[in-house]
Amino acid sequence: MKAGPIRVVLPPHLRALAHVDSEIQLEVNGPVTIRSVVDAVEASYPMLRGTIRDHVTGERRPFLRFFACSEDLSHESADSPLPEAVASGVEPLLIVGAIAGG
Amino acid sequence: MSKVRVLVGTRKGAFILTSDGKRKDWKVDGPHFAGWEMYHLKGSTADPNRLYASQTSSWFGQIIQRSDDGGKTWFQPGTPPGETTGPGGMPKGESNKFVYDSANAPLTTHQWYDGTQHPWEFKRVWHLEPSLSDPDTVYAGVEDAALFRSTDGGKSWHELSGLRGHGTGPNWQPGAGGMCLHTIILDPKDPKRIFIAISAAGAFRTDDGGKTWKPINRGLYSQYIPDPKAEVGHCVHHIAMNASRPGVLFMQKHWDVMRSDDAGENWHEVSGNLPTDFGFVIDVHAHEPETIYVVPIKSDGEHFVAEGKLRVYRSRTGGNEWEALTNGLPQSNCYVNILRDAMAVDSLDSCGIYFGTTGGQVYCSADAGDTWSPIVRDLPAVLSVEVQTIA
Numbered sequence A: 001m002k003a004g005p006i007r008v009v010l011p012p013h014l015r016a017l018a019h020v021d022s023e024i025q026l027e028v029n030g031p032v033t034i035r036s037v038v039d040a041v042e043a044s045y046p047m048l049r050g051t052i053r054d055h056v057t058g059e060r061r062p063f064l065r066f067f068a069c070s071e072d073l074s075h076e077s078a079d080s081p082l083p084e085a086v087a088s089g090v091e092p093l094l095i096v097g098a099i100a101g102g
Numbered sequence B: 001m002s003k004v005r006v007l008v009g010t011r012k013g014a015f016i017l018t019s020d021g022k023r024k025d026w027k028v029d030g031p032h033f034a035g036w037e038m039y040h041l042k043g044s045t046a047d048p049n050r051l052y053a054s055q056t057s058s059w060f061g062q063i064i065q066r067s068d069d070g071g072k073t074w075f076q077p078g079t080p081p082g083e084t085t086g087p088g089g090m091p092k093g094e095s096n097k098f099v100y101d102s103a104n105a106p107l108t109t110h111q112w113y114d115g116t117q118h119p120w121e122f123k124r125v126w127h128l129e130p131s132l133s134d135p136d137t138v139y140a141g142v143e144d145a146a147l148f149r150s151t152d153g154g155k156s157w158h159e160l161s162g163l164r165g166h167g168t169g170p171n172w173q174p175g176a177g178g179m180c181l182h183t184i185i186l187d188p189k190d191p192k193r194i195f196i197a198i199s200a201a202g203a204f205r206t207d208d209g210g211k212t213w214k215p216i217n218r219g220l221y222s223q224y225i226p227d228p229k230a231e232v233g234h235c236v237h238h239i240a241m242n243a244s245r246p247g248v249l250f251m252q253k254h255w256d257v258m259r260s261d262d263a264g265e266n267w268h269e270v271s272g273n274l275p276t277d278f279g280f281v282i283d284v285h286a287h288e289p290e291t292i293y294v295v296p297i298k299s300d301g302e303h304f305v306a307e308g309k310l311r312v313y314r315s316r317t318g319g320n321e322w323e324a325l326t327n328g329l330p331q332s333n334c335y336v337n338i339l340r341d342a343m344a345v346d347s348l349d350s351c352g353i354y355f356g357t358t359g360g361q362v363y364c365s366a367d368a369g370d371t372w373s374p375i376v377r378d379l380p381a382v383l384s385v386e387v388q389t390i391a
Helices: A012-018 A034-044
Strands: A006-009 A024-026 A064-068 A093-097 B003-010 B013-020 B027-032 B037-043 B051-057 B061-067 B109-111 B117-119 B124-130 B138-143 B146-150 B180-186 B194-199 B202-206 B236-241 B249-253 B257-260 B278-284 B292-297 B312-315 B323-325 B343-345 B353-356 B362-365 B373-376 B382-390
Touching: A006 A034, A024 A034, B003 B051, B003 B353, B003 B362, B013 B037, B013 B373, B051 B124, B061 B124, B124 B180, B146 B180, B180 B236, B194 B236, B202 B236, B249 B278, B278 B343, B292 B343, B353 B382
Parallel strands: A006 A093, B037 B124, B037 B382, B236 B278, B343 B382
Antiparallel strands: A006 A024, A064 A093, B003 B013, B003 B037, B003 B382, B013 B027, B037 B051, B051 B061, B109 B117, B124 B138, B138 B146, B138 B180, B180 B194, B194 B202, B236 B249, B249 B257, B278 B292, B292 B312, B312 B323, B343 B353, B353 B362, B362 B373
C-alpha cells in the first residue's frame, strides 16, 4: 500500500534538534506502522537517531510514548498497522515525552 | 590582549562567559541547548575554537555537539547542518551512538547498589577530553563506566574496551550519581599514558594508549567498602594534575584528599587541617604545582558546604596545610554543593580560579583565590566549568 504523507508531531526538544518548527510530514512506503514511521523520521532527520529508539535494541526509549487518534499506542507491537486516519494523513502520530515536574 | 572563555554546563543548558584578561567585566551567552542537561563542555588546546559538548536527557538520550567557532554555532558532528543524507548512503546521526565494544570485551556485569550483579548499560557522557595535539581526537568518559574515543571530530565513537574489560569489573559499583567515568587526564609528556577515574571503582592508568589498564589505588582507604584497602571499589570524586609535573596527582576522594608523587602507584593523605575532607572538586594552580584548591563539603549525607559558609581551601604546600579563602564568598546561609567537574583554572600570569555551584553561581578569582566575585548568580544548577585562556 502506498500511503499519503504521514504527519508526525515531535516533542519540542526533538523539534529543536531537527530544526523544524511544527509537525513534520513523511512519505512511508509499505505498511504504516510505528517502526516504518520512525524509520522514515530517522531517515529524514538522522540527527534524531537514538533519541526516540535505543541505538542498539531499537526499543522505544522508556520516557517516550506514542499516541494517535486519542489512543495510547506505546505498548502496541512496532509492526502493528497504525490507524487508517494516521496512514491517510488525516491525523498525526504524536511522539510525546513523559510529563516532567509536578 | 589575552581573554578567557568559561564554558559552563548546567542542568538546563550551557552558557559561555567571556572576558578580557582583567576578568572583571563579563559577557554571558546562552542558554545553548536550553532545557537539556549539559554535563560537560571542553575546548581543544590544539584549536581553541573547537569545542565539544555533552547534551543529555533521560527522555532523549545522548547527543554530542561540536562548535568550530568558539561556541557561536553548534552542530551534531555526525549530521552537519543542512546535510540529511550521507555520501554512498553512509549512516548519519552516528555521533549520538555509544555502543560498547562487546566483540573485544564481552558485556559483563558490575555490582549494583544492593550487591547483586547488573549488566552494563550506556546512560550518558559525563566528561569530554580533547586530545592535546589533534582537534579531531577526543575522549569521552561515560556511564556505565567506559572510555570512548573519536578520531573524526566526534562523528563516530569507539570504545577503548580494555578498561571495561578489566578483570575487576564485577567489583565496580555505582556511586550516588551512577557508575560514571568522570575524570580523564592526558599526560602531556607521554601520549600513551592516560589517567581515568570512576565512581565507584577508583583510579586507573594506561601506559599503552588505552589497550591495557592498571588500577592505581594503593594507599586509598575507604571505610564504606568491605575491604577498605581493596584494589578497586573506591569512590574517587576527581583527580587533578599540573601539566608541568605529570607524575604528581591530587585526588578528592569521597572522603580524604590524597596525593601521589609516582603517577598513582602510591597515594597518601594530605587532608591536614581541612574542616571536612569530603568534597568533589580539586584543582591545581596553573603556575605553582604545589598550590592546590578544594571546596570541602559537610558530609556524604549532607551535600552542602559546612556551617553555611562557602569556603575554598588553598594549600601552597601540596596539601596538609590549608587556608580558607572567603573574601567575596557568602559566609552565612549558604547551602550549595560544587560538583566534581565544576572547578577550573586559567593560565594567565595571575592565575584565575573558577567554580560553579548547584545554586547557579559561577565565581571567579583573578588573583589565585585571594578575592572572589560572582560572574553570574542565577544560572540553573552548575554541572561543569571549564576555562580556555585565549591569546
